[in-house]
Amino acid sequence: MRLVPLGTGSILMRGGRSASGYLLEAHGQRTLIDCGPGTLLRLQQAGVGPETIDHVVLSHFHPDHHADLLPLLFLRNNPSLTAASDLILHGPPGLQRILDAWDSVYGKWTLHPRDRVHELDPGPHAVGEWMVVAHRAAHTMPSYIYRISRRDGSGPVLVYSGDSGPCAELTNACHGADFCVLECSVPDDAPQDARDGHMTPKDVARIVTDAKPRCVALTHFYPAMFPLLSDRAGLERAILAEAAGSASVRTRFLILEDLQAIEIDCGMRAVDSPPFP
Numbered sequence: 001m002r003l004v005p006l007g008t009g010s011i012l013m014r015g016g017r018s019a020s021g022y023l024l025e026a027h028g029q030r031t032l033i034d035c036g037p038g039t040l041l042r043l044q045q046a047g048v049g050p051e052t053i054d055h056v057v058l059s060h061f062h063p064d065h066h067a068d069l070l071p072l073l074f075l076r077n078n079p080s081l082t083a084a085s086d087l088i089l090h091g092p093p094g095l096q097r098i099l100d101a102w103d104s105v106y107g108k109w110t111l112h113p114r115d116r117v118h119e120l121d122p123g124p125h126a127v128g129e130w131m132v133v134a135h136r137a138a139h140t141m142p143s144y145i146y147r148i149s150r151r152d153g154s155g156p157v158l159v160y161s162g163d164s165g166p167c168a169e170l171t172n173a174c175h176g177a178d179f180c181v182l183e184c185s186v187p188d189d190a191p192q193d194a195r196d197g198h199m200t201p202k203d204v205a206r207i208v209t210d211a212k213p214r215c216v217a218l219t220h221f222y223p224a225m226f227p228l229l230s231d232r233a234g235l236e237r238a239i240l241a242e243a244a245g246s247a248s249v250r251t252r253f254l255i256l257e258d259l260q261a262i263e264i265d266c267g268m269r270a271v272d273s274p275p276f277p
């Protein structure tokens, strides 16, 4: 399982961090998890043609997580493309309404077949080779957290928080997982309105204490987080100190960077790959 972070920042897109998007590659299948503005450019920088994406799975409908779906659909209709994958779109209820709105403006240029649009209820769904379990997030409604594993149960378990404040659904989704991509949008001392529907390092520490995932990869950083990110070891120590009630916490931490691919293998061991040129 290979994860390429395409955007680890916020809609502000500062500090070399684009808006939310992740490429998940395995079993010859390419899945985009969220598709915020900048995702198509990042894909090109990663050497991946956007027309080769098999599935798009959206966590929610804030534009920093889905805005590049529109140019992706437009791109697939470009006459210069000789072939494109059989793209299937997945997301919370409301996805078809957004596509219909785009169709009403752009007509055939962004049209996508209705039988290739799957609106997901909470619970398990087959997405190609993956089993994707949707959990309700503590964010704008509807928003999902996704727990992703191979359909036959083999291999690592990946969790993607999307945007979410701390909640029991997120803790449950992360329980015993191999690799959790958790948003850590703002510092603990951020104003309350900046923390609403998002997590801070202390919130991450509580998830680590309760769910004990093997690896936590932090993402979705607003610029207020940048000073903390400049001292990675200090940030990890602070989270572990906050989670210190449990001596059994052995969680490893990563700070995701745009285009820094990660190989996630079964026994855990997330290994940083060199960034793309």
Ligand SMILES: [Zn+2]
Binding pocket: 060, 062, 139, 140, 163
């Ligand atoms: Zn959001």
Ligand SMILES: [Zn+2]
Binding pocket: 010, 020, 062, 064, 065, 163, 220
């Ligand atoms: Zn967001």
